[in-house]
Amino acid sequence: xxxxxxxxxxxxxxxxxxxxxxxxxxxxxxxxxxxxxxxxxxxxxxxxxxxxxxxxxxxxxxxxxxxxxxxxxxxxxxxxxxxxxxxxxxxxxxxxxxxxxxxxxxxxxxxxxxxxxxxxxxxxxxxxxxxxxxxxxxxxxxxxxxxxxxxxxxxxxxxxxxxxxxxxxxxxxxxxxxxxxxxxxxxxxxxxxxxxxxxxxxxxxxxxxxxxxxxxxxxxxxxxxxxxxxxxxxxxxxxxxxxxxxx
Amino acid sequence: xxxxxxxxxxxxxxxxxxxxxxxxxxxxxxxxxxxxxxxxxxxxxxxxxxxxxxxxxxxxxxxxxxxxxxxxxxxxxxxxxxxxxxxxxxxxxxxxxxxxxxxxxxxxxxxxxxxxxxxxxxxxxxxxxxxxxxxxxxxxxxxxxxxxxxxxxxxxxxxxxxxxxxxxxxxxxxxxxxxxxxxxxxxxxxxxxxxxxxxxxxxxxxxxxxxxxxxxxxxxxxxxxxxxxxxxxxxxxxxxxxxxxxx
Numbered sequence: 001x002x003x004x005x006x007x008x009x010x011x012x013x014x015x016x017x018x019x020x021x022x023x024x025x026x027x028x029x030x031x032x033x034x035x036x037x038x039x040x041x042x043x044x045x046x047x048x049x050x051x052x053x054x055x056x057x058x059x060x061x062x063x064x065x066x067x068x069x070x071x072x073x074x075x076x077x078x079x080x081x082x083x084x085x086x087x088x089x090x091x092x093x094x095x096x097x098x099x100x101x102x103x104x105x106x107x108x109x110x111x112x113x114x115x116x117x118x119x120x121x122x123x124x125x126x127x128x129x130x131x132x133x134x135x136x137x138x139x140x141x142x143x144x145x146x147x148x149x150x151x152x153x154x155x156x157x158x159x160x161x162x163x164x165x166x167x168x169x170x171x172x173x174x175x176x177x178x179x180x181x182x183x184x185x186x187x188x189x190x191x192x193x194x195x196x197x198x199x200x201x202x203x204x205x206x207x208x209x210x211x212x213x214x215x216x217x218x219x220x221x222x223x224x225x226x227x228x229x230x231x232x233x234x235x236x237x238x239x240x241x242x243x244x245x246x247x
Numbered sequence: 248x249x250x251x252x253x254x255x256x257x258x259x260x261x262x263x264x265x266x267x268x269x270x271x272x273x274x275x276x277x278x279x280x281x282x283x284x285x286x287x288x289x290x291x292x293x294x295x296x297x298x299x300x301x302x303x304x305x306x307x308x309x310x311x312x313x314x315x316x317x318x319x320x321x322x323x324x325x326x327x328x329x330x331x332x333x334x335x336x337x338x339x340x341x342x343x344x345x346x347x348x349x350x351x352x353x354x355x356x357x358x359x360x361x362x363x364x365x366x367x368x369x370x371x372x373x374x375x376x377x378x379x380x381x382x383x384x385x386x387x388x389x390x391x392x393x394x395x396x397x398x399x400x401x402x403x404x405x406x407x408x409x410x411x412x413x414x415x416x417x418x419x420x421x422x423x424x425x426x427x428x429x430x431x432x433x434x435x436x437x438x439x440x441x442x443x444x445x446x447x448x449x450x451x452x453x454x455x456x457x458x459x460x461x462x463x464x465x466x467x468x469x470x471x472x473x474x475x476x477x478x479x480x481x482x483x484x485x486x487x488x489x490x491x492x493x494x
Contacts, residue, residue, distance in 0.1 A: 179402040
């Protein structure tokens with residue numbers, strides 16, 4: 001019996017997402033350092049929902065309405081915001097049971113960019129196995145969208161995209177003819193034995209080090225701390241708990 | 248003594264070339280399968296100059312003026328053209344001493360896109376060592392622009408970009424903080440022991456096979472058949488013979 005095979009694709013930059021146009025696909029957004037890791041951490045710590053906003057002015061408007069706002073640009077917390085982009089900011093004490101507003105340089109904008117697709121979810125190393133199972137359970141084409149850095153390719157996002165793609169392609173319903181997917185998997189295979197050593201050379205690693213914000217690198221590359229899948233629905237991210245291994 | 252270090256960057260798609268804006272840089276355009284390999288082959292066979300044109304209608308206008316025109320879209324020779332995109336078409340009998348007009352799906356348009364930069368040259372495996380020396384002799388920032396496929400990432404262009412970047416970074420005047428450069432070098436290191444085996448999985452490899460156009464794969468991945476550097480100047484590509492190793 002021939003399977004109706006679904007496609008796995010990896011998009012290296014929001015600037016080329018147009019090339020992957022496929023309204024029937026599900027999209028997984030990854031921004032390892034740090035937006036999608038922070039979003040997963042927030043849900044692990046009981047946040048009720050997250051409103052990702054694109055612009056600084058939108059974030060400010062929400063603040064004026066009384067929302068708790070996490071907002072940064074280029075790794076710097078915006079002055080009106082309650083806190084920035086470190087996953088450690090999204091502690092249980094701060095976020096449990098709340099709706100928060102979140103705006104970052106790259107990640108939250110990528111989530112919004114993907115919104116016309118069939119479904120949008122947030123991936124990180126923290127939910128690596130769960131997000132891979134979630135994709136397979138959707139039984140649809142998938143585009144893994146790397147948020148990157150200001151539309152440039154990012155090594156840590158690519159390595160995670162490769163890890164997810166490799167997991168999904170182990171399922172017989174999925175295949176790929178996408179060079180960026182093959183490259184991402186090759187880079188993941190190269191990085192996997194010592195992920196932190198590999199990521200040491202990444203540009204974002206250096207940016208965070210320069211700003212003294214690199215305490216999160218280890219945490220952001222820790223696999224499978226949660227089964228929660230943040231999914232984007234009607235403008236907000238809400239948690240879905242994935243039953244790992246049911247595919 | 249501290250060097251005034253120059254940057255090496257690799258751009259994976261013409262669609263993100265804006266992110267690499269640097270009018271002081273030199274740009275090397277690569278489109279292994281097949282435009283930049285064909286351009287190098289044409290100069291090896293004595294073509295005097297090549298006019299790269301972006302659109303089909305421009306190519307047609309040149310044909311009407313009596314030029315020899317090579318033009319294809321999606322691997323198919325355009326009906327009014329004299330021949331298509333295979334390096335084997337640019338034989339000595341056909342091109343020696345002539346000016347030809349050339350338009351392809353991706354490669355020739357990338358050359359034109361890069362034209363506002365300080366200098367634009369054409370790279371392929373055929374002139375790998377020469378193009379690396381040429382870059383170093385320019386003593387400027389360099390962006391290696393992968394033509395890709397309709398703005399998508401292409402494995403064979405990336406692997407060549409990695410090979411060039413690695414050569415250039417061996418010179419102490421050059422450094423990089425560019426993730427796509429690091430990824431390209433990692434992929435080149437992976438591919439190098441068996442380049443044709445590695446490229447077997449590339450999407451463009453499959454496209455050419457389906458169209459019966461894959462006889463050129465081996466040729467297009469053969470390093471150092473020539474020291475000629477096609478450089479883009481005032482709208483035309485002209486040959487420069489690089490003295491390899493003078494850097």
